[in-house]
Amino acid sequence: MDFIQFIKIIMPLTLASAAPIISTSLGGLFSERSGVVNIGLEGLMMIGAFTSATVTVLVEPSLGVLSPWVGIIAGIIAGGLFSLIHAYVSINLRADQVISGTAINLLAGGLTIYLCQIIFNQQRTRTFLYGIKKQEIPFLSDIPLIGDAFFSKVHITSFIVILLAIIVWYVVFKTPFGLRLRAVGEHPGAADSMGINVYRMRYIGVILSGLFAGLGGSIMVLSQDIQYTHMSIHGTGFIALAALIFGKWHPIGVLGAGLFFGFSQALGVIAFQVPFLSKLPYEFFWAFPYVLTIIALVVFSGKSAGPRAIGKPYDKGER
Amino acid sequence: MIDFLRNEKNHKFVVPLLSVLFGFLAGAIIMIITGINPLEGYRALVKGVVGNPRKFGEWFVASSPLIFTGLSVAFGFRTGLFNIGAEGQLIVGSFAAVVVGIFVDVPAYIHLPLVLMSAAVAGALWGFVPGFLKAKYKVHEVVVTIMMNYSALHLINYAIKALPGSTKTRSVDILPSASLSSEFLSNITNHSRLHWGFLIAVLGAIVFWFIIERTTFGYELRSVGFNPTASEYAGMKVNRNIILSMMISGAFAGLAGAMISVGTFDYARVIASAEGYGFDGIAVALLGNNSGFAIIISGMLFGALKAGSSAMALASVPKEIGHIIMAFIVLFAAMNYGIKRFLARLGKEEK
Numbered sequence: 001m002d003f004i005q006f007i008k009i010i011m012p013l014t015l016a017s018a019a020p021i022i023s024t025s026l027g028g029l030f031s032e033r034s035g036v037v038n039i040g041l042e043g044l045m046m047i048g049a050f051t052s053a054t055v056t057v058l059v060e061p062s063l064g065v066l067s068p069w070v071g072i073i074a075g076i077i078a079g080g081l082f083s084l085i086h087a088y089v090s091i092n093l094r095a096d097q098v099i100s101g102t103a104i105n106l107l108a109g110g111l112t113i114y115l116c117q118i119i120f121n122q123q124r125t126r127t128f129l130y131g132i133k134k135q136e137i138p139f140l141s142d143i144p145l146i147g148d149a150f151f152s153k154v155h156i157t158s159f160i161v162i163l164l165a166i167i168v169w170y171v172v173f174k175t176p177f178g179l180r181l182r183a184v185g186e187h188p189g190a191a192d193s194m195g196i197n198v199y200r201m202r203y204i205g206v207i208l209s210g211l212f213a214g215l216g217g218s219i220m221v222l223s224q225d226i227q228y229t230h231m232s233i234h235g236t237g238f239i240a241l242a243a244l245i246f247g248k249w250h251p252i253g254v255l256g257a258g259l260f261f262g263f264s265q266a267l268g269v270i271a272f273q274v275p276f277l278s279k280l281p282y283e284f285f286w287a288f289p290y291v292l293t294i295i296a297l298v299v300f301s302g303k304s305a306g307p308r309a310i311g312k313p314y315d316k317g318e319r
Numbered sequence: 320m321i322d323f324l325r326n327e328k329n330h331k332f333v334v335p336l337l338s339v340l341f342g343f344l345a346g347a348i349i350m351i352i353t354g355i356n357p358l359e360g361y362r363a364l365v366k367g368v369v370g371n372p373r374k375f376g377e378w379f380v381a382s383s384p385l386i387f388t389g390l391s392v393a394f395g396f397r398t399g400l401f402n403i404g405a406e407g408q409l410i411v412g413s414f415a416a417v418v419v420g421i422f423v424d425v426p427a428y429i430h431l432p433l434v435l436m437s438a439a440v441a442g443a444l445w446g447f448v449p450g451f452l453k454a455k456y457k458v459h460e461v462v463v464t465i466m467m468n469y470s471a472l473h474l475i476n477y478a479i480k481a482l483p484g485s486t487k488t489r490s491v492d493i494l495p496s497a498s499l500s501s502e503f504l505s506n507i508t509n510h511s512r513l514h515w516g517f518l519i520a521v522l523g524a525i526v527f528w529f530i531i532e533r534t535t536f537g538y539e540l541r542s543v544g545f546n547p548t549a550s551e552y553a554g555m556k557v558n559r560n561i562i563l564s565m566m567i568s569g570a571f572a573g574l575a576g577a578m579i580s581v582g583t584f585d586y587a588r589v590i591a592s593a594e595g596y597g598f599d600g601i602a603v604a605l606l607g608n609n610s611g612f613a614i615i616i617s618g619m620l621f622g623a624l625k626a627g628s629s630a631m632a633l634a635s636v637p638k639e640i641g642h643i644i645m646a647f648i649v650l651f652a653a654m655n656y657g658i659k660r661f662l663a664r665l666g667k668e669e670k
Contacts, residue, residue: 110642
């Protein structure tokens with residue numbers, strides 16, 4: 001395989017694996033910027049993936065090609081609703097946010113498969129016919145080389161997610177809402193004294209993380225799978241968390257980190273075709289993003305990049 | 320009764336009991352919503368745990384690793400660390416136990432302790448990394464341990480397959496002298512997989528209690544967890560203590576791995592995804608108030624859910640209800656501030 005061929009094969013794969021990571025990671029960004037740690041991203045993705053797969057299967061007979069889009073919308077909403085548990089427990093009841101997030105993951109893992117049993121009488125959803133298919137982007141795919149690598153045989157959702165990253169950057173850094181969100185995550189006491197409703201901002205942050213993680217899960221199952229199983233998400237929520245740290249809680253950083261992790265996953269998939277990489281076991285590529293994140297954490301240490309009030313419940317009485 | 324519930328002294332055990340009660344209630348509500356009779360479901364659960372000697376044996380088999388991961392997470396909590404990486408430490412521990420179990424050929428009375436020791440050491444080494452990074456670079460242990468979990472999963476899967484004689488799914492059997500399994504225990508429980516691991520888990524809980532409550536070292540660890548700045552001022556070596564407590568926490572998780580690999584199975588398995596013992600350990604530790612003996616009880620409770628839920632499938636209740644109940648219990652245990660406030664308010668309205 002020569003280099004150009006390598007690029008042509010790996011780029012569409014990278015875009016496909018990166019989309020769910022980036023989307024979920026952007027969700028985590030909203031939550032953590034508002035000061036609430038969200039370890040539950042993995043679980044929220046499961047909820048989104050399960051809902052979108054189920055809805056797609058159920059509406060397919062009547063809606064046909066439109067059904068995955070209806071599924072995605074349902075997945076986004078389900079993720080948002082489920083995140084309310086995390087919001088209530090960690091904001092109102094001031095529970096330990098990491099424990100609450102862990103509970104979300106446990107609950108989502110159990111509940112989704114339980115509901116599969118109830119609805120489909122098996123450990124997984126029925127297979128859907130209309131997933132998100134690879135397609136050619138009109139005009140752009142005609143550009144030589146670049147067109148082949150980036151704009152043919154890709155999922156349209158990958159580009160939607162990249163666009164979302166830019167929108168999120170604008171919202172978080174260029175609007176009054178974004179300023180308030182960040183203020184609440186850095187110094188809730190000061191924000192409160194300026195008349196910002198800390199609880200409300202944190203609720204919005206957590207719910208947005210649910211919506212984005214729901215989207216990420218939906219994209220993942222509908223573009224890479226044929227049904228939802230307990231293996232559909234396999235730790236992508238945690239990679240998204242890693243991408244958030246690796247991208248230093250910045251939307252464009254998250255976009256870059258997500259693409260990079262997507263690339264390393266894609267490399268694991270096609271490594272056996274690449275001459276000098278085929279010697280390495282594919283487990284090494286799978287472990288790669290995690291090892292890399294640990295190294296990144298060490299390198300960034302000292303320059304505290306995270307929001308300052310992260311993980312601390314806000315108690316008005318302590319102001 | 321209401322006064323009893325409102326008394327804060329009793330909250331230490333009332334809150335966990337209420338969490339369990341609410342957890343099972345929430346499970347019942349889920350069953351009702353999905354058209355299942357919860358009474359039948361729970362009857363099947365109880366039967367699945369104590370219905371016959373064999374199931375009784377399997378209950379203890381499921382509980383032993385949970386007690387150890389519970390001790391692991393609790394040791395971290397007591398010393399101010401959140402070890403979410405028990406899963407990874409368990410994986411490397413189970414692998415180390417199998418390696419020593421296959422390649423070292425010595426009599427059982429040396430072999431078995433050696434196997435357990437190597438599991439503990441491997442877990443401790445896996446725990447050393449996040450401990451060291453926290454002490455030296457102030458990197459938060461939660462993220463590092465999560466990443467260590469997945470690194471362990473993939474790298475150990477590779478290592479198992481690289482052992483001589485391994486297939487794509489498992490290693491060869493360990494030597495009989497390295498196994499915790501016992502013909503006697505298996506026979507009295509109608510051929511369950513019951514092994515000596517449970518006794519070792521109880522021993523682990525005693526060691527846990529002794530280190531934490533009865534040694535100067537344990538006192539220092541707790542003190543560092545409670546207030547690192549004050550401890551440093553009092554002359555304690557904070558960084559050294561963080562690393563050591565992460566390593567001890569890892570050692571407990573490594574032993575949990577030995578329970579599975581040289582107790583339940585007698586070989587190492589290639590697993591597609593983490594089996595959740597580490598996360599279940601968080602539940603066990605929370606419910607057990609992070610104290611050695613209560614962890615045995617909460618480990619047994621979650622062990623019962625794990626072992627009994629497959630029997631629920633016979634009563635046409637999907638076995639995942641076990642996970643759901645467990646998750647709700649964790650959620651309610653995490654809400655203990657809310658539950659305490661609820662208890663304090665109890666009965667006030669009437670006055």
